[in-house]
Amino acid sequence: MVLLICLMPTALKGGETVNVLNYISAETDLQFKDYAALAGGVGKLLNVREVYSVKNQTTIHGNRDILYSFGVYDLASPVTVIKPAAPDRFQSLIVPVSDRASL
Template identity: 35%
Template sequence: MKKLTILATITASLFATTTMAHDLGDHLPKKGQPTAVQLENGGTTKVSKDNFIAAESDKYFFEQQEKSGINHFTHDRQLLTMETQTVVRQNRDTLYSKSIWDTKGGVTFELPILDSYQALQVIDEQHRTVAVLYASEGQNKVTITPDMLSSGQHVWVIARTQVASNDPADIKEGNLKQDMIKGTASSAERYTPKGFDQFDREKVRLALEATCSNSTLPRRWAP
């Protein structure tokens, strides 16, 4: 299985075209309309193209913290479908695990050694990938400290665990592999939202999305 590139992940997550975004279904908020959670965690800081990455990452951070708390994985126990995916073209053969972690004092992530694909990506508040782990010898463990980040002390962590099929037995095996993902943190300070204006953030996102949609450059999407 191909390893996701950082470019593909960012492009698929943040700059989906208008046409393809419709495939995400009605379970997601409508374009340009912040959710109650976003408004609750928003503020008055203006958003422009210059700080959009920080504003959009902030949204992902506080939304995930609402779901999983701090230093705790939330595992998707079933494969995503066209109706349940949250960004364009998410994997259909991997189970997702997501979380927010405090790196103050150091946080260590470790994957088991497996014959199948499992990967863990650590992303900081500027949407920069700090580390990528794989479930193979010598590539499965890392300790992250604040000095490794481009800003802040928190990281957004996503893991992908491959399953052979949607058969219940294969899903159960994948769930067991998800539970083998380890994270050990020295601190549990919650992520503090940065107070970006959520209506501003949506306007900038839509403007960038339109620019990307009109581009003549070839697009690459996560497999």
């Protein structure tokens, strides 16, 4: 299982023209918005119990042999992630933040 936590230091941007200079930031904002909507809002975790659908993709090229969990969290307050013990399973945590970085 992969847990993808998207952290937002500010609110989602809107109405900005996308160009070659801000494409990465705009794509990150779009994915944060889409994952927040799928989870039911900012601050909620979505556990996807089926493999990634090629017909309904928020992120292109998702792995089809992995179960994902997604959440978008505003860093105005602290966020703590506690992964359950699963000694016989691989777990990974990816924490993308706005503007091209991952923690």
